[in-house]
Amino acid sequence: MxxxxxxxxxxxxxxxxxxxxxxxxxxxxxxxxxxxxxxxxxxxxxxxxxxxxxxxxxxxxxxxQKGFLREEKELAELREYNLEHGYDGNFPICEALQQVFESVQDELSYDHGVLRTTLAPLNRLRTRSGLSEYALRSPAFQSRDGSLRLPQDQAEELARSFCRTEPAPVLISIETTERNWSVDVARPGNEYLVPLLNQYRASWAIIRQWCGSDAAVAERDKRIELLERLVWDAIYSLQKAGSESEAARLRRAIDRR
Known part of the structure; x- marks a missing residue:
């Protein structure tokens, strides 16, 4: 406490x-x-x-204290269940799950094989993922504060479904991170970041696989095309307003792509 x-x-x-x-x-x-x-x-x-x-x-x-002991027992059983069903703390998969749930931008957190959330955000995500409302399945349990703890396989099932249904938020997040880190690694003195970047690339590869490479690339390209149209609209608006310097700056950014 x-x-x-x-x-x-x-x-x-x-x-x-x-x-x-x-x-x-x-x-x-x-x-x-x-x-x-x-x-x-x-x-x-x-x-x-x-x-x-x-x-x-x-x-x-x-x-x-009785509720605490019950939760402690249920959490131990959940972790034992994870081990029996192949959970070994594998970094790429665990990191992939963590990044997927972070990209959801809702009240869900994944750590060490356990997804923690409450029923409302869980059902919101399940709806977005094309799944029915959640029904508590052992060894998942509800704690004294009303939060839910879900095991590794249920967390992975949900993450995979979300990636298939809405790949864009997840892909944009990991590609932005990868691009920024790649720039940082290229700077002198940052060579120590290379192993970390390679480690995370393994989890990003898993996420791209969950998203479905063809669908993911198509979705990404569609969003890029939309953003480019918006930028060109902004360029024309700036030109009409007499802001030639700002319009030229945006045009150069588009040309560098």
């Missing part, structure tokens, strides 16, 4: 070591000492004991 969330006089679940399965003890916070240290009184395991604890050892309000 965060220090700002803690209050003296409230009972909390305490865990001496932040290790999965380590038992919880019930404590009552007496007062904040300094920094992340609190003075606390033990309620059950060592009744009456007064000692100092750190913020990191305070797991949840005692009233929520």
């Amino acid at each position: 965060l220090r700002s969330e803690l209050k003296a006089g409230i009972d909390y679940a305490f865990r001496e070591k932040r290790v999965l399965g380590c038992p919880l003890a019930r404590i009552k916070l007496i007062a904040h000492v300094r920094g992340n240290r609190w003075k606390a009184k033990w309620i059950d395991t060592h009744p009456g004991l007064v000692d100092y604890v750190t913020t990191a050892q305070i797991i949840a309000p005692w009233s929520e």
Whole structure:
């Protein structure tokens, strides 16, 4: 828990070591000492004991300890499910998923084989991806705060569907990043970025594959053509308004393409 969330006089679940399965003890916070240290009184395991604890050892309000343990168990089962179904933390695939969900620009985040979101943004993305509304499927689960945790295979299924349906947002994002990084790598002294760029190129190749290369290229070219038409319209408008220098600057930019 965060220090700002803690209050003296409230009972909390305490865990001496932040290790999965380590038992919880019930404590009552007496007062904040300094920094992340609190003075606390033990309620059950060592009744009456007064000692100092750190913020990191305070797991949840005692009233929520059963829910916390249930979530901890469900998350462990989800991670075990991922391992049983081939998840190995493979960087290109994991990075590809992370970039796809970032390009959605909604309340979804992917990390280490787990997609975290809530039902509303999840269903918005599923609608955009041509999928039906989400029905909770094990080992996915809903946590105490209402957020959903989905396993690797469900996250990948959703990402692939989105890439097929709306390749443009994803492709524009990765191509912009690749272009900018390629320019940075070419500058003297930035050779150390080459391995990182190559590492990410593997994930970009996966994303392009998910998008479908032919459809993706066609969609990209269509958007480029539209943007060029808009730029030419702007050039003509600038010329009519007497802004020849600005019109010439845009024309040079188009000619360099």
